[in-house]
Amino acid sequence: MSVNIRYRCWEAEPNRQMWPSMLAQWLGMSSDQLSQAVAILCGERDPTPAQIDLLAAQLALDPQDLMFGNLVTQRGPNEVLKQNVIRLLDGRGEINQNQLAETLDVAPATLTRWRKGVVPDKSAKEALVKYFGLSGLEELEKRPLFLSYTPVTHAERVAWLVEHIRKLRPRDLQELFPALMRLLDVF
Structure with missing residues (x-):
């Protein structure tokens, strides 16, 4: 539901x-x-x-x-895939469109076409799955990632963490900091 x-x-x-x-x-x-x-x-x-x-x-x-x-x-049958691709492209973080296109081995114009609803071919879908760390094609094609209330991409997760760490009161961050250092394996 x-x-x-x-x-x-x-x-x-x-x-x-x-x-x-x-x-x-x-x-x-x-x-x-x-x-x-x-x-x-x-x-x-x-x-x-x-x-x-x-x-x-x-x-x-x-x-x-x-x-x-x-x-x-x-x-429609491809709506989940189309919207997932848009969500992933929007959540790409600091990498620009040209860099992402190069990483995925497609032309930058291809990313624009995907954003407009053109369905990527199988090799491009596999490249998206690999780049964004998804579990497989089924997750990209069938699971509505675009509806996730929580962050989906690495860049979204980093932004979420930064936003929430900035909201911490100084005392709370002081108490949490040693655990964060251990968790992030710093030192």
């Missing part, structure tokens, strides 16, 4: 940072309940039956479709 909820959030607003507040609004939650909305988005918590009914009504869906359907596949 969380995939369907994220899908409807993505349709309404591709910016993932907006999803918790949007979902909270749809569910009639207050702003101090955003952590509950995040838990629902991440699949860590299911909405209550009343919330399912409310959400289905807000989204003009049958509650059964929301809970058990696969809304993503209704857009």
